Every structure is written in structure tokens, then in C-alpha cells.
Amino acid sequence: MQQLFPTLPSRRKAPAHWVLLPAIVLLCAWLAGCAGTARGTKTSVFRETANTATPVSILPRAEALIVIRYPAIISAEAENVFYQAFGNNAIGGRVPIDVKLRTDTTRVAQAIIAKTNYFAMTLYRELREKLPPDTVLLSPHMIVWDKENGLHSRPLLASEQIPSVLTIDFNVYSYPDIREIMESPPLTFGDIVTPLFVVHSNRWLSPTTNGLLLSSEPLLQSSWNLSEQQAEKQFTSMIEYPANTYQRNLDFIAFLSTRNPTPVQVPSKAVKDNNGNVLAVEVYPLEKVQMDPATVANLGEDYSVDPFQQAFINGAADRVLILLGSVDQDRALFFARQATLQRFDPELANVFMAGSTDESVRSRLQLAAALIEAEKKFLSGQSQSVYLGTYSGDYGQKMRQMVAAEFGMLEERRHLARVQNMTTALAVAMLAGSVYGTAVSGTVVAAALQNLTSVLVLGSIWSASQSMKTRTKSGTITEKFMALMAPELERQINVQVEWLESKEKITARGFAEFRDKTTALYQSRVRSLNTTADDRCVFRHPSIATPGRWYGGCHDGLAAGRGYGLVGEGAGASVEYLGDAKDGLASGTGGMIVRQAGQASPAYYEGQFRNGQPDGIVMFQEAGSQPRILQFKAGVETGKASEEQWKRLEF
Amino acid sequence: MEKTGILNVWLFGVRLFGARLFGARKQSFRLMMVTILLQLMAFNAWSEMSSGGLAELTAAEQYRQYNLVLMVAEGMDPAFLQELQTSGQAPGQFSSQPQAETDANRFPQINVDDFQTPLNRIVDQDSLIANAITVIGFVQVNRKSILAAVDEIAKTQPEVVAGVNLVELAEDAIIVRTALSSALEYQGGSNASANTAYLQAYQAKTIYLRNVMEYWTFSEELDAITDDAMDATGGRMEAYQRLLEDEPAMDSFKQHLQAMENVYWLSRNKKGKPPKLPGDELIDSEAKVH
Numbered sequence: 001m002q003q004l005f006p007t008l009p010s011r012r013k014a015p016a017h018w019v020l021l022p023a024i025v026l027l028c029a030w031l032a033g034c035a036g037t038a039r040g041t042k043t044s045v046f047r048e049t050a051n052t053a054t055p056v057s058i059l060p061r062a063e064a065l066i067v068i069r070y071p072a073i074i075s076a077e078a079e080n081v082f083y084q085a086f087g088n089n090a091i092g093g094r095v096p097i098d099v100k101l102r103t104d105t106t107r108v109a110q111a112i113i114a115k116t117n118y119f120a121m122t123l124y125r126e127l128r129e130k131l132p133p134d135t136v137l138l139s140p141h142m143i144v145w146d147k148e149n150g151l152h153s154r155p156l157l158a159s160e161q162i163p164s165v166l167t168i169d170f171n172v173y174s175y176p177d178i179r180e181i182m183e184s185p186p187l188t189f190g191d192i193v194t195p196l197f198v199v200h201s202n203r204w205l206s207p208t209t210n211g212l213l214l215s216s217e218p219l220l221q222s223s224w225n226l227s228e229q230q231a232e233k234q235f236t237s238m239i240e241y242p243a244n245t246y247q248r249n250l251d252f253i254a255f256l257s258t259r260n261p262t263p264v265q266v267p268s269k270a271v272k273d274n275n276g277n278v279l280a281v282e283v284y285p286l287e288k289v290q291m292d293p294a295t296v297a298n299l300g301e302d303y304s305v306d307p308f309q310q311a312f313i314n315g316a317a318d319r320v321l322i323l324l325g326s327v328d329q330d331r332a333l334f335f336a337r338q339a340t341l342q343r344f345d346p347e348l349a350n351v352f353m354a355g356s357t358d359e360s361v362r363s364r365l366q367l368a369a370a371l372i373e374a375e376k377k378f379l380s381g382q383s384q385s386v387y388l389g390t391y392s393g394d395y396g397q398k399m400r401q402m403v404a405a406e407f408g409m410l411e412e413r414r415h416l417a418r419v420q421n422m423t424t425a426l427a428v429a430m431l432a433g434s435v436y437g438t439a440v441s442g443t444v445v446a447a448a449l450q451n452l453t454s455v456l457v458l459g460s461i462w463s464a465s466q467s468m469k470t471r472t473k474s475g476t477i478t479e480k481f482m483a484l485m486a487p488e489l490e491r492q493i494n495v496q497v498e499w500l501e502s503k504e505k506i507t508a509r510g511f512a513e514f515r516d517k518t519t520a521l522y523q524s525r526v527r528s529l530n531t532t533a534d535d536r537c538v539f540r541h542p543s544i545a546t547p548g549r550w551y552g553g554c555h556d557g558l559a560a561g562r563g564y565g566l567v568g569e570g571a572g573a574s575v576e577y578l579g580d581a582k583d584g585l586a587s588g589t590g591g592m593i594v595r596q597a598g599q600a601s602p603a604y605y606e607g608q609f610r611n612g613q614p615d616g617i618v619m620f621q622e623a624g625s626q627p628r629i630l631q632f633k634a635g636v637e638t639g640k641a642s643e644e645q646w647k648r649l650e651f
Numbered sequence: 652m653e654k655t656g657i658l659n660v661w662l663f664g665v666r667l668f669g670a671r672l673f674g675a676r677k678q679s680f681r682l683m684m685v686t687i688l689l690q691l692m693a694f695n696a697w698s699e700m701s702s703g704g705l706a707e708l709t710a711a712e713q714y715r716q717y718n719l720v721l722m723v724a725e726g727m728d729p730a731f732l733q734e735l736q737t738s739g740q741a742p743g744q745f746s747s748q749p750q751a752e753t754d755a756n757r758f759p760q761i762n763v764d765d766f767q768t769p770l771n772r773i774v775d776q777d778s779l780i781a782n783a784i785t786v787i788g789f790v791q792v793n794r795k796s797i798l799a800a801v802d803e804i805a806k807t808q809p810e811v812v813a814g815v816n817l818v819e820l821a822e823d824a825i826i827v828r829t830a831l832s833s834a835l836e837y838q839g840g841s842n843a844s845a846n847t848a849y850l851q852a853y854q855a856k857t858i859y860l861r862n863v864m865e866y867w868t869f870s871e872e873l874d875a876i877t878d879d880a881m882d883a884t885g886g887r888m889e890a891y892q893r894l895l896e897d898e899p900a901m902d903s904f905k906q907h908l909q910a911m912e913n914v915y916w917l918s919r920n921k922k923g924k925p926p927k928l929p930g931d932e933l934i935d936s937e938a939k940v941h
Contacts (some may be wrong), residue, residue, distance in 0.1 A: 165910050201840035359855060370870055374877045379879045510884035525869050527862075 016289075025609035038182045038410055038417075040192045040288030045271050056215040057587050062373040063323060063333050064164035064380075065135040066127055070171055070626055071113055071153060071250055072140030073497040075423075081145045083109050085256040091218040091286065094176045094186030105176045107486050113143075114492050115188055116171040119195070119397040121391035122308045124171055124383070126317040131324075134380035137162060138309065138387065140500055143251050151257040153250040156504040158511055159383065160247070162376045163336030166320065169198040169223075169251040173197050181410075184287055190407035190617070191296040193289050195312055198251045199225050199320065203231045204578070204651075205332040206279070207593045208623040209267065212631075213323065214282040215251075215513055222255035223282065224266045228600075232334070235574060239534065239549050239566045245339070264600050267406030267623035271319070277626045293407070300401040330651040334578075338564075341368055344519055347529065353578075354533040354552040355562040371522050378514055382507050389499060539565030540584045540611045541575040558584035573598035579649055585612035591649040606649050610634070617641045619648075710811045715820060716806045717797050723831075724790035725781065726856025731849035732791065735784050735835075766830040776834040783831045821864035828857040838913035 039631040071229045074082055086109040087100035095635070099105055120138070128136045137159035145151050154428040160167075175185030186194035203211040210227035226248060233246035236444045249257075252642045267280040291307035299307070306313075341349035346366060351361050390396055539550035544567050552563015557583035559565055568574035572595070577589015586592060595602040601623035608616025613635030620637075621627045708716065766779065790797060805812045832854050835846075 092930035223821075327736050359858055359862065363866065366862070366866050368871055370866070370873055377877055378880055378884075382884065385884075508886060510880055514876065517880075518873060521872055523870070525865065535851065 009387060018590055038187060038189075038192060038414060040187075040290035041157050042290050042311070044287060044289050044315050044329070045285060046312065046319045061135075061329070061333075062369040062376065063337070064162045065131055065139050065164070065329075066166050066168060066320065067137045067139050067159050067164040067167045068120060068124055068127070068170055069139040069141060069155070069160070069250055070169070071143055071252060072112060072117050072156065073493070073500050074143040078143050078145035081151050082143055085151055087176050088259060089256050090176050090185075091173055093180075095445070096178050098178045099179075102484075104178045107489060108174050108176050108178060110489055110493055112174050112188060114399065114489055114496065115193075115403075116569045117390055117496055118396060118403075119172050119193060119308055120170050121387050121396070122306055122313045123168070123317065124387055126309060126313045127320065128387075130317065130321060132289070134377050136383070137164070137379050138383035140386060141253070142424070142500075142504075143250075143253055151253060153253045154236065154247065156500055156623045157379060157382055157386075157507055158375070159379050161340065162372065162379060163333050163340055165201065165332045166324060167200050168320065169196075169200075171250075171252045173252075183411055187288055190403065190410035191293050191307070192410070193291065193293045193308060193312065194286065195289065195316070196252055197284050197316060199323065200251075201225055201327070202335050203227070203234070203593070204335060204591070208601050209281050209557070210590050210602070212281050214271070214284060214319075216284045217286050218267065219251050219255050220266055220281065220283060221261055223251045223265060224309070224600075225258070225261060226251055226254045229334055231602075234551055234566065235566060235576065238551075238564075239568065241342075241549075262535055267601055276331045279621055279625065279627065280478065281621050289466055293411075296404060296407045296439045298404070300404040300405075302581075303400055304397075311421065320610060328651070334651040337372075340372055344368075344371070344522065345526070347532075350533040350535045350551050351531060352590045353532075353562075353564045356531050356533070358529070358531045360527060360530040364529065367522060367526060371518055374518055375511075382503070382511075386500075386503065389503070390496070395492060395495060395499070402489070402492075418450055424492050472527065536585050537563075539563075539567055539577070540612065541577075544569050544573065544575060544587070546574070547584075550584070554583070560584075578651075579609070585609075587611065589647055589649055608632075619646055663751045703784060710804055710808050713799065714811055715815055717804075718815070718820055719824055719827075720786050720790050721794075721797060721801075721843040722821065722860065723827045724794075726858070727787050727791070728849045728852060729791060731846060731853070732784065732788055734849075735780070736788070750903045766827045774836060779830060780834050783827065805899055818864055818867055821860055821867075825857060825861055825864070828853070832857065837838070848886070 016621045076218040083106045084100070087095050087105050095105070117140075124136060124138055138157070139159040141153040142156055143151065143153050173186050173196050174188045177185070181187060181189060182323060188194050196219055197214070198212075198219055201211045201213060205211055206213055210224075210225055210231040212227040215223045221635040230246060230248050239242040262496055268283045269280040271284050271483040272283050281416045289308075290313045295307040295310075296304050333467045335593075336494060338349050338352055341352055345364070348361070348364055348368060350363065356628060533552050534554035535549070537550040537552070537559050538557055539548040539555035541548070546567065546569050548565055548567025550559035550563050550565040552559065552565075553561025554563075555561075561576075562580055562582070565577045565586070567576070575593045576593040578592055579586065580588025581590075582588070588609060589607070589610050591604065591606040592609070592614070593602050593604050603620040604616050605614045605623075607614065607618035607629075609618075610616070613632070614620075614632035615634055616632065618630055618632050619627050620630050628642050629641045629646050630637050631639045765782065833852060835850055
């Protein structure tokens with residue numbers, strides 16, 4: 001009997017081939033290197049974790065709440081070093097030596113600076129709209145190089161001289177090798193953005209992490225080292241006062257300029273971690289955020305909706321706002337206030353440490369606060385001007401057109417990649433089919449493969465060859481795109497350099513004049529203080545032989561009353577204390593940061609002290625665990641205590 | 652800095668009791684003040700107190716008088732006042748009942764000149780003290796009513812409030828307070844040592860008022876300098892921005908974008924010639940250069 005239907009394989013045999021086909025496709029991916037389609041996550045981890053409810057109400061104050069730092073321009077002498085460092089310290093893989101020397105790599109490095117300028121504005125706008133007026137400042141940095149300091153950065157505006165609760169380092173990133181654009185490495189191109197994000201504050205806000213609160217995963221080590229260095233420098237500047245003030249490099253530039261940093265065990269926790277009270281740095285994973293394609297496609301013409309805001313900034317800003325609402329702002333600002341006062345009124349800065357409540361101190365502090373607020377207002381105006389010039393002006397318009405053009409190119413490559421993938425998969429499947437021949441049957445594909453002849457085997461080879469051509473074409477598009485975009489990118493960068501350098505000069509000149517006038521006004525109006533505080537008094541700690549320094553109340557040359565003391569020894573151990581003292585030793589209510597030599601993270605004690613040691617109810621903090629309220633006797637822990645019994649340090 | 656009268660009187664009043672330094676900014680602080688005032692409006696005790704002698708004065712002068720007596724009375728401990736009255740240093744007397752109920756036709760006004768005249772300050776200190784204490788006593792008893800009256804003027808005649816110079820008002824209050832303190836200090840009295848602390852507290856509030864007044868003038872000047880600096884810098888930046896926007900480099904940018912479109916066209920592997928686009932020739936040339 002003629003068979004009406006071709007013989008179908010029994011169900012019993014089917015599994016072998018169902019396993020075989022995916023295996024072939026996987027094999028194809030492995031052997032031929034199936035093209036990626038450059039996709040990103042549509043929901044940033046911040047959007048998943050942010051509490052969209054109204055954040056805790058935040059009181060406006062004389063100081064800033066947030067300063068956003070970002071790499072804005074590169075000085076001419078730093079260009080080559082920066083490009084080299086960009087190739088050497090790539091995120092997402094090792095860059096082959098030939099790629100480092102390619103012009104394309106330079107263009108990618110330039111592009112991330114140009115795009116950082118643009119995307120940072122979205123973060124600024126979002127935070128500015130959600131916070132009281134004049135409390136969010138921009139601090140664009142210039143990347144510079146000199147023999148003494150190597151590659152580093154310096155701020156173009158004086159925004160970082162204004163005390164702020166939180167400081168955010170922001171930039172976008174792309175892997176240097178443009179040939180990998182469709183693969184997995186981080187990318188900022190078209191509708192894909194890879195943000196790098198660090199949040200830090202004064203070390204007294206989070207002593208066990210030296211003030212580092214959140215960091216992008218790739219920058220974690222360098223940001224940790226930077227925070228540690230900042231804490232050390234600030235310690236030195238106070239114990240050896242008057243000493244040079246410390247300017248923290250941009251975290252991203254510090255990352256690029258450090259080759260093979262010594263690995264440190266950083267106390268960390270995931271952004272998603274529910275265990276929020278654990279004292280550790282929140283780690284933001286490296287993510288390629290995909291903006292809404294439809295919006296990006298029309299970005300050149302219509303920018304009423306900001307796709308980056310929707311994809312990433314909303315969530316990140318909410319995270320920052322929640323952080324801002326949850327921290328003790330006075331704690332974060334205390335030492336920054338003192339440093340600012342030290343700049344224009346050292347006498348008041350010392351008295352401020354002593355916590356005097358005298359009316360002469362209060363009124364002078366009120367004038368000083370007004371001075372800081374005026375500077376903040378001035379710099380807020382400059383930040384707004386940077387925003388308008390970068391986002392709303394010519395620069396922003398061209399960046400949007402460029403991003404839309406990139407998106408068009410990326411979509412083309414995605415299309416080609418899909419074609420290539422299909423062609424390659426089919427080619428390999430056909431080759432495999434020709435090998436397996438009659439053994440493969442039972443599915444539509446298998447049915448097609450059943451009729452393969454030796455001629456078709458040749459066809460499959462042709463197919464594979466087409467696949468490779470498609471891949472080559474796809475790569476060529478990117479290279480041509482980058483070449484075409486290079487002059488515009490360069491122009492954008494030049495414009496930004498020219499504009500920001502000019503802005504820096506104008507602002508600096510304007511700010512210098514402004515500061516001269518306001519300082520003169522302040523000096524003409526302040527009255528003498530009815531109280532004084534010594535900054536040469538001795539502070540000691542029982543375990544450190546070297547005498548330290550005390551800012552505050554003093555009796556017979558020894559710390560007495562409220563103040564701030566520091567003491568350290570050569571081996572690296574040091575103690576910082578803010579609070580009450582007696583006979584040169586911590587005694588009464590206070591907070592103490594203790595750094596042991598060789599330990600990555602300091603410990604923090606806050607509560608009652610006697611003879612320099614914790615004594616009474618004390619809150620103890622160490623990295624990697626939750627804060628604990630403990631009972632101490634002469635520096636020795638004797639048991640647990642309740643929070644109700646604990647007396648916190650008032651900043 | 653704009654200083655609308657009522658808000659600043661209240662600003663002064665609340666700051667007197669220790670608003671935290673660095674804590675609240677002016678704007679939010681004023682918002683808080685508005686809230687307080689609205690609450691006070693609900694308690695309209697004006698009907699209980701007649702403006703009496705003030706009725707003949709203009710609204711501005713009434714407003715000034717109300718604020719002046721409030722400023723003069725601030726920081727006077729009721730126990731000290733009682734002590735002064737019983738020791739005979741306050742012959743003017745005052746009732747512990749709201750004045751409106753005892754004498755509806757008399758509002759004890761302050762004539763600052765009385766406190767500046769050397770004769771009064773040196774020779775007739777008893778009268779000076781008596782008058783001042785009568786006023787302070789009246790304010791302590793009728794504080795809510797006075798505040799309501801101040802509020803009423805601020806609400807119905809804001810232009811009057813705007814016209815009152817708060818700094819001058821504070822200066823007058825400081826003159827009265829200083830004269831009163833000096834007179835009390837000089838006269839001593841039977842319970843002088845016990846009253847020293849009260850007097851020091853009153854004097855401390857006078858210094859506080861002086862400092863607040865100085866802060867107002869400082870703020871005004873600082874704001875003017877800040878606004879000028881921002882205008883000067885901002886203006887120059889706008890000019891620079893316009894310079895950038897007028898740059899004719901946009902054409903080159905468009906050419907590059909059009910050249911990109913050609914790349915797309917070619918990549919789609921369409922047959923025939925690509926459309927003639929202005930940026931076409933850039934494709935190879937730029938690729939070679941860069």
C-alpha cells in the first residue's frame with residue numbers, strides 16, 4: 001500500500017532531534033559567533049527598588065543638599081593620557097593592544113565625555129525639580145594631567161566649596177572597542193546607556209565606610225580607596241592645620257588612573273538588599289539601560305519627553321532622595337560647615353567646634369550662614385546656566401540628533417544581526433543536516449533537511465559565507481558611522497570645552513569679585529565674640545602615646561568641654577572624637593572614629609565615654625554588620641543595652 | 652530682602668525663642684509663619700480689646716505701635732514684672748485681667764522720644780519705668796488680642812504693612828528696652844540681687860533683637876550684592892550662548908546626518924543608485940580622514 005503520508009518518526013525518537021537542533025544553534029553561536037543585538041535592561045535596578053512614594057520631607061537650609069560631579073571636558077595636555085587610561089582600564093573586558101591604538105577608541109572616549117555632559121543634565125533637572133530651590137549644584141570637572149599628580153580632575157566651578165549633604169559622581173560609559181558594539185560589553189550608544197554612579201558624603205555620616213554610601217560595581221574598589229584617602233587627608237589637614245585642603249578627584253578618573261589597584265575587601269551589599277541597616281556600601285550593578293526606542297527615534301525633533309529620565313533617572317533620583325531623607329543631615333554637614341567657616345572666619349570655625357551657645361556666636365554664625373547661602377545661590381545660578389547651555393541650547397540639540405542618528409544606525413545593525421543570526425543558524429543547521437542526513441526528520445526543518453543533497457551542502461557553505469559578509473557589512477557600518485560622527489563629536493567637545501572654559505573664567509572672575517564683596521561686608525558687620533576656643537589644646541587617647549590636637553574648650557592646655565579632637569601615630573592607627581572631654585581625654589557624650597593600622601574599615605562608637613574609653617551605653621558600628629547598642633565599662637564591652645537608654649551625639 | 656512687617660515681627664518673635672541656626676531658610680520659615688498667623692486668625696480676640704487711643708491714628712501708625720509694644724515686652728519675665736509692680740516701681744498699675752475688660756478706652760502707647768530725652772532717662776526714671784511697665788503688663792495680658800489686631804491690619808491692608816520700616820521699628824524698641832534696663836539697673840530696689848537674673852535675661856533679649864536687626868540689614872545688602880553678581884555673570888553667559896547659537900556650523904552637522912542616511916540606504920542592499928544627498932561625498936572622505 002502506497003503510503004499516503006511520509007513515514008513519520010515515532011515519538012520515541014523525537015527527543016534526540018529536539019535536543020540536537022538547539023544544540024546546533026548553540027554550536028553555531030559558539031563557532032560562528034552569532035551577532036549580538038545590543039539590547040539593554042528596560043528596568044534599571046533603581047526603578048525596581050525605589051520607593052515611588054513621596055520621599056521624606058527635607059528641610060531647606062543654607063547649604064546644598066546635593067552636588068553632582070561629572071567629567072565635562074579634557075584639557076589638551078591630558079588627552080593622550082586619558083585615552084590611554086581609557087583603553088588600559090576598560091570595564092567589561094581586556095582591550096587588545098591593537099584596539100587601544102585605533103582612532104575609534106579615542107572617539108569612544110570622547111563620546112562618553114560628550115554624552116556625560118548631556119545625560120548628567122537629566123539627573124540635575126530631576127533632582128532640582130524635586131528639592132527646594134538652589135539646593136542642587138552642578139560641579140563639572142576638567143580632566144587634567146601633570147607630572148606630579150598624573151591624570152586627575154579639577155572642578156570648574158566652586159560648587160564643592162559649598163557644604164552639601166550628598167555628593168554624586170555621575171558619568172556614562174562605553175567599552176573602548178567599537179567592534180564589540182553589538183556584544184555584551186557596556187555601551188552608551190543610541191538607545192543604550194551605561195551609567196556609572198557613586199554617592200558619597202562626609203565620613204561622619206557613615207564612618208565605617210569612610211562616607212562612601214553607594215557605588216557602581218566597577219568603581220567600587222577605586223571609590224573605596226578614594227574615600228579612604230579623603231578621610232586620611234581630611235584627618236591630616238585638621239591635625240596639621242593650617243594645611244592644604246583636599247580636593248577629591250572624580251571617582252571615574254581615579255578609577256582610570258589607577259592600574260592594578262591593590263584589592264581591598266570592601267564591605268558591600270546589593271542595592272536590592274533588604275537588609276538595609278547593615279553598614280556597607282550599596283553596590284549598583286553595571287547595567288546597560290535601554291531607553292524607549294520610539295522616543296529615542298524622534299529625539300532629534302521632539303524632546304518633550306526625556307527617555308533617559310524614564311529609563312534610569314527617575315529611579316536613581318528616587319533612591320538618592322530616599323537616602324537624603326533618611327540620613328542625619330546635620331551629621332553630614334557639620335565638618336563641611338566647619339571647613340567653610342575656616343575659610344573666611346577661622347576664629348568662628350574653632351568656636352563652632354566648641355558648640356558654644358553664646359549669643360555673640362549665634363549671631364555671627366547667622367551672618368556666616370547667610371554668606372554661605374548667598375554663595376550657594378550664586379553657584380546655583382551658574383549650575384542652571386550650565387544646564388540651559390548644555391541641555392536646552394545648541395549643544396543639547398545636536399546631542400539629541402546624534403543620539404537619534406546612533407539609534408538609527410544601531411537599529412540597522414540589529415536588523416543585520418538578526419539576518420546574520422538567521423543566516424548563520426540556517427547555514428550551520430544545513431551543514432549539520434547534510435552530515436546527519438536521513439537521521440534528522442520529524443519536524444518541519446527536519447523534513448526540509450531530509451531532502452538535502454550534496455549540492456545543497458555546497459549551498460550551505462554559500463550561506464555561511466553570506467553570513468560572514470553580512471557580519472562584515474554590519475561592522476563596516478559602525479566604523480563608517482563613527483568616522484562620520486567624529487567631526488561633529490569633536491566639534492561638540494570643542495564647543496563644550498570652549499564654553500565651559502569660558503564659563504569657568506567668567507564665573508571664577510564673577511565669583512571672586514562676589515566673594516570679595518560679600519567677605520568685606522561680612523567683616524565689616526561682625527561683632528567680636530564673647531567666647532574663644534583654642535585650636536592648640538592637647539587631646540589624648542589611652543592607647544596612643546603621641547599627643548593629639550583639640551579644637552574647642554580648653555583647661556590648662558588640655559581638652560575640656562565640648563570640641564573635636566584628633567590623635568594618630570605613625571603606624572596608621574588614629575582616633576577622631578567629637579564631643580565632651582575632660583583632662584585631655586574623651587569624657588561625657590561623644591562620637592569616636594577609631595582606625596586600626598591595617599584595617600580597611602574604621603569602627604565607630606557613639607554614646608558615653610570616660611577617661612578616653614567608651615564607658616556606659618554606647619552604639620557600636622563596624623562594617624558588615626548592623627549597629628549595636630552595647631554596655632561598656634572602661635572600654636570593655638559588658639553586654640547589650642536598649643536603645644532607649646542610649647544618648648546620641650548632637651551635631 | 653523684602654520685609655513685610657507682620658511676618659518679620661513674628662520672625663523675630665519665634666527666633667527669640669530659639670529657631671535653630673542653619674536650620675530653616677527664610678522662605679520656608681515665612682511659610683511656617685503664615686501658618687501660625689492663619690491659626691491665630693481663627694482666634695480673633697480683637698472684639699475683646701478696643702483700640703482706644705489708637706483709633707485716631709492711621710493704620711500704619713497703629714500697626715507700628717502694636718509691633719513696638721510687642722518688641723518692648725519680649726523677654727520680660729512675668730514674675731519680675733510682678734515684683735516691680737509690688738515694689739512700687741510701677742505706679743501706673745495694670746490689671747491681671749485683659750485690659751479690654753477693665754479699661755476699654757486706653758491703649759498704652761509708647762512714645763519713643765520719652766525714652767530718649769536725657770531728662771527722663773536721668774531725672775524722671777520713675778515715670779519712665781512706670782510707663783514702660785504699664786505697657787509691658789498690658790502686652791502680657793492682651794498679647795493674643797494685639798497679635799490678632801496686627802494680623803487684621805496685615806490681612807486687610809497689606810500695603811500698610813509693606814510701608815513699615817521694620818529696622819527703624821526695631822531700633823525704637825531697642826532704645827526703649829535699653830533705657831528701661833538702665834533705669835532698672837540704676838534703681839536697684841529692695842530685691843536687687845534676685846532681680847539681676849531677670850534683668851540680664853531681658854537685656855539678653857535686647858542684644859538678640861539688636862543682632863536680628865543687624866542681620867536684616869546685612870541680609871538686604873548681601874542679597875543686593877548677590878543679585879547684582881548673578882545678573883552680571885548671567886548676562887554675560889547669555890551673550891556667549893547666543894554667540895554659539897548663531898554659529899553657522901549647523902549645516903555641516905546636517906550634512907553628516909544625511910551622509911548617515913546614505914549609509915543606511917546602502918546597507919539595506921537596495922538595487923540601483925542611492926538618492927543624491929548633500930552629504931554623500933563625505934562618506935568616504937571622512938572615513939579616510941578619521
